[in-house]
Amino acid sequence: MSGLGPALPRLGMGTAAIGNLYRPIGDAEAEATVAAALEAGIGYFDTAPHYGFGLAEARLGRALAGRGDVLVSTKVGRRLVPTSDPATTRHGFAEALPYEPVFDYTADGVRRSFEDSLGRLRRDRVDLLLAHDLGALTHGADHAARLREFLDGGYPAMRALRDAGLTRAIGIGVNEIAICLELIDRVELDVILLAGRYSLLDRAAAETLLPRCAARGIRVIIGGPYNSGILARPLAEADQLFFDYAPAPAPLIARARALEALCRGCGVALPAAALQFPLTHPAVACVIPGLAGAAEVAETIARMAAPIPPHLWSALQEEPA
Template identity: 40%
Template structure:
């Protein structure tokens, strides 16, 4: 078994492995996999020392939660951390399509309905418990509030989330059904906005704590440290481009990669080549340079990729490498 270091949340007495299992892939993000492949991926990650597993109703319209729940049923519950999300309810539909329009292939036949109300969050949580076959979830995130997702209706959803959904999450924590509550979003700015209205234990920030997008480190990481809020960093490869590199045509924010981003990646690759460091290793390890970051969540759908992720996680990286990225303006100087 690989040795993965652990960190402790600043609240809630939660210990979490520095590398986490992202459940979007086992929900058939971009490509379908079988139930057996999903089970094998989770088993392999566990054997390699991963102890944090994240999922959401959104991932394959419940498919990821069902697969994860079945896979972890045989594992010692007290040794693993589970997280899922609220904010979307699933309603059955007659779905004959192989794609559901949300980047998930052969998703389960359910339509997603946004609901950040008190009752909606309670129902979403109970539905997740049923799909996963568990009696509690360690970390519960409110999923995808923010302008990036909701555009002109953000204000209405945000108000409902802060006045209703957040109260439901607090109630679930007080009842001992969850240990920590937070937001799970693709834009850190909405976390900053939410802290003006409510208190949270943690935030999962995806695609916005990366070598390509790291304005989060200007002020928000300092605010998290001062408020004892832990960060969970997801999508360190920006949905793929930092994993496949400039020549690989990987996804960027779940879509095609713009030419300007390709140029950024090439500049990062030049520094990596000079230090003989894989770009992917730098992408995984960069967020962990910050004490408020407790884990980095990556997609894991087969044994070869899991082992590769572990290799990148363990890759030695000298301080001079990070200094060079600071000097070239790719990242900011560490506080």
């Protein structure tokens, strides 16, 4: 059994957007987003060196200066090395800092990445530390080597940081179910952050992963509850619908429209149902939508407070996923 680390709130905030994911925002808007989240009672923020190549961490660190009462998670697995690449958008981040992310799951890479993150975050510790983007879909032919690098070096280094009190819990932050299933049989994890794989449109995690996490006391945080945007707005309002960072195929859009019709029939907006849905599973402790701007914070708080009739959950569960 695991379960080390702090109690998690039901709602947190992902910070890729304040690292300029897909579009640039200014420092003032980024810090105003965090300020609005704090004012609204959000007390958990997830970040990573990858988000804007240090930009999200640096902005979050400034916005949380002196706030030791909130929870912060960050990630290891990539080192940031200086680059002179003139491209304005790299790896999906616009106008990011002049660094290139390089995968490194070695013990030394984990320690160096963690120390650099603490500097940007202006903290002497973090509450949760996650290994970022392990998995065969991410690494392809390099998966076995990256996994061995993590098991032999990075994971023991993370345990040592936890034992030293520099983090309260360790785990992984991934988009793939298979790597979660593989790792929970091989190492002790306190928490799993799973992005996009337990939502109204993708419930695959409920079949295998979530029951095993519940049995082992591994808390699950769900990122990407809107599946890259398709569930984030009324479908008629979207110029283009994205799922998993790519244009959504027609069959998926048809399923989303069917879900929206079910929600509308119960007087519930589709995005509100999408945000709250992951929390209906007992293994899920927290959901962390990415937010940019005070308006999105207010919208998120309203969606979390929206009443959902129990029969809607039943009907949504019966829809194919």
